[in-house]
Amino acid sequence: MTLLRTQLGNTLRGHRLRQRRTLRDVSGAARVSLGYLSEVERGQKEASSELLASICDALDVELADLLAEISLELRVAGGGAVRPLAPSEDAPVDETRPAAEEPAGTQPAAEPALALVGAGQPARSALRRGEAVSLAA
Numbered sequence: 276m277t278l279l280r281t282q283l284g285n286t287l288r289g290h291r292l293r294q295r296r297t298l299r300d301v302s303g304a305a306r307v308s309l310g311y312l313s314e315v316e317r318g319q320k321e322a323s324s325e326l327l328a329s330i331c332d333a334l335d336v337e338l339a340d341l342l343a344e345i346s347l348e349l350r351v352a353g354g355g356a357v358r359p360l361a362p363s364e365d366a367p368v369d370e371t372r373p374a375a376e377e378p379a380g381t382q383p384a385a386e387p388a389l390a391l392v393g394a395g396q397p398a399r400s401a402l403r404r405g406e407a408v409s410l411a412a
Contacts, residue, residue: 277352281318282345283327288316290334290341304333 291301298316302309307326314320315330322330331338 277349278318279345279349280315280321282348282352283322284316284318286341286345286348287330287334290336291316294334296334301330301333305329 291298298309298313302312305312305326306329311320312330315322315326327341328338331341
């Protein structure tokens with residue numbers, strides 16, 4: 276399993292090297308010590324959100340783009356299937372492409388619209404038993 280901090284460091288280093296910039300240059304622009312930036316790039320230190328934003332600014336990389344790139348790399352490294360986002364209802368339908376063949380009367384399994392994050396133990400055990408759990412939005 277690849278650690279988040281390892282993948283984060285590899286990705287930051289990749290951006291820096293593609294720009295042909297030194298650790299000293301980026302550390303100065305990000306206002307972080309050269310040693311600490313080196314440790315972040317090597318996956319030895321966890322970067323705070325503020326530090327990460329500063330490094331992204333110094334590299335002229337959007338934080339959201341960096342996180343999306345890391346997410347994709349983690350999926351690939353973990354052997355997980357990379358699944359495209361579902362098309363929106365407003366997206367045009369390609370009529371020239373044949374529809375996926377599925378047995379008559381079957382529907383693809385729906386993915387949950389909500390995930391229980393930080394739900395208490397009683398809610399988890401109720402889900403395992405198949406009981407209804409109410410969610411507040």
